[in-house]
Amino acid sequence: MFIHTIKEVRNILKEQKRSEKSIGFVPTMGFLHEGHLSLIKKAKEENDYVVVSVFVNPAQFGPNEDFKDYPRDYERDYNLSIGAGADLIFNPSIEEMYPVDNKCEVKVKDLSSGLCGASRPLFFGGIALVVTKLFNIINPTKAYFGQKDAQQLAIIKKLVKDLNFDLEIVACPLIREADGLAMSSRNIYLSKDERKSALRLSQSLFKAQEMIKNGERNPDKIKEFIKQYITEDENCNLDYIEIVDSGNIIGVEEIKDSTLIAVAANVGKTRLIDNILVEV
C-alpha cells in the first residue's frame, strides 16, 4: 500500500495493533539502495507488519545543501520496498509533515555538535524532529537504522531513551558496493572519475583497521594516516576524520572495541560519509 496521509496510515496501523501485530518501521529519504533493503528485510524477519517511510525531510538540509536536487523516484522506492517485504509505504507531502507555522524543536545536545553536526548545524535537529514525528505517527514496535549513519544512530538511541519512546532501535550493518564504497543515495551524483576517487574513504578505513589489528592504538596516528591517504587524491576534499566512542560520540584517547572511526569528505561536489566500528 502506498499511503500519503497521516490519518490513513494511523487508521491502517490501528487495525494492525488491534490484532496485536508487531510493527517494524524503516524511515528513509527514499532513492533506496541495498542498504535500505537490508533494513526492510531485517524488519520483515522480526515483525508481523513492516512500514517504510519515504520522505525527503527539508528540516535536515541547510540552505546551501542539496534538498532540491536530492534524488527521488517514489515508484521505484515503492516497488523495491514491497519486493523486500514492506507492507505499507508512507510517502507524505511536505505540507502533510510540516503544516505552516511549525514551532517545535527537538534536540539531542552534545551528540549533535561534532562530526557531521559541525559542518551541518541544522542536520541533527531536523532528524530528531522528523524522527519524533514519525515515531508518533507510526508508533512502531521496532525501528531500523543503518550503521552507515553512525552519529544519527547514536542520537536516535539517546532520543528514544531520554524521551521514553516505547520502542526498540535496531542497528543494522553498513552495506557496501562490491569494491567497498559505502552505499548511499548520493553516489548517483559521482562522475566515473569521482566514483573511483570515492574509494579512498572506504580503503583508508580498511587500512586503518589493518593497522589496529597489527597493534596500533593511538587515534592520532590513525587519523594522520587516513588524512594523508584521502587527501592524496585531488578529487577528495576532507571534511573530518573522528575517532570516537560509538555511544556518546566523544573522542577517545585509546582505540578499543566499540570505537568508531568516521570520515566525511566532498568528492567533487558530493558529500560522502563512511565509518567502521573497530574490532581490536
Add this chain to the structure above:
Amino acid sequence: MFIHTIKEVRNILKEQKRSEKSIGFVPTMGFLHEGHLSLIKKAKEENDYVVVSVFVNPAQFGPNEDFKDYPRDYERDYNLSIGAGADLIFNPSIEEMYPVDNKCEVKVKDLSSGLCGASRPLFFGGIALVVTKLFNIINPTKAYFGQKDAQQLAIIKKLVKDLNFDLEIVACPLIREADGLAMSSRNIYLSKDERKSALRLSQSLFKAQEMIKNGERNPDKIKEFIKQYITEDENCNLDYIEIVDSGNIIGVEEIKDSTLIAVAANVGKTRLIDNILVEV
C-alpha cells in the same frame, strides 16, 4: 494503585489497551486542589481508565525558584485522586524520570518566550520535555490541562500538533476559591495578610471583564487599569500584564473573543498567576 516505575505503569496500561479501554491522563505536580480534582473528574467522565501523574518536575524550575520548597503530600494526593475517580497514580522518582546524562531538549518556539517565559526562561522547556516523556510513557487517549496555566495549555496544544502526538488535549476551566482567588498549590505559602492582597489579581480581571462588557476594546487601557489596581496594594509586586490571542500568545491590538488577559505578580514572596478568557 500507586505506581512508581515506568515499567510497571506501562505493563498495567498495556493490559488496559489490550482490552481497548480509553485512557484519560491528568499530569500534575501534586499537592492537589479542587482545580486538579475537576480535571480528574472530567477525565473519568470521558474515559474508561484514568491515570494521574504526581511529579514535581525539576526541569521546569530555575535555580532560584521553589523546587525544594514546593509543597508535597503524596499520600493526600493519592487519596484525593482516587476519591475523584483516578484508577492509577503514577509517582516516579526524579531518578526514574531523569536518569543521569539527559541530553534531550524539546522546545516550542515563540509561544514560550513571553509572559511567564520572560521571567522564567527554563520553565516551558522543562514542561515541554516532561510532558513529551509522560505522553510517551502513558500514551493516553486524552490529556487534561487547566486554563489556569493558559500559556502552558497553548504550548502543549502546539506540541501535540507539531510533534504528531496521537491524543486529544482537553482544556478545563480555571477553578477559583469562593472569594475569587485562582486555586494554586502555591496559595499555601501566603500569610493571612498576603492572602487578602492576592485577591487583587482576580478582582482586577473581573473588573477588566466588566470594562470590556461595557465596550472597552483597547488593550492598553485595560492594562493600565489592571496595573494600577494591583500595584495599589503594597504586598503585590507585578511581573506582567499581557493581553494576547489565547492560541498563539501574541499581543492583540483590539480585544475580542478568545483574547486572554493574563497577569503574574509576586505577593510577598509567592509568585501567583491568574487569567481570564474575555467574553465580548
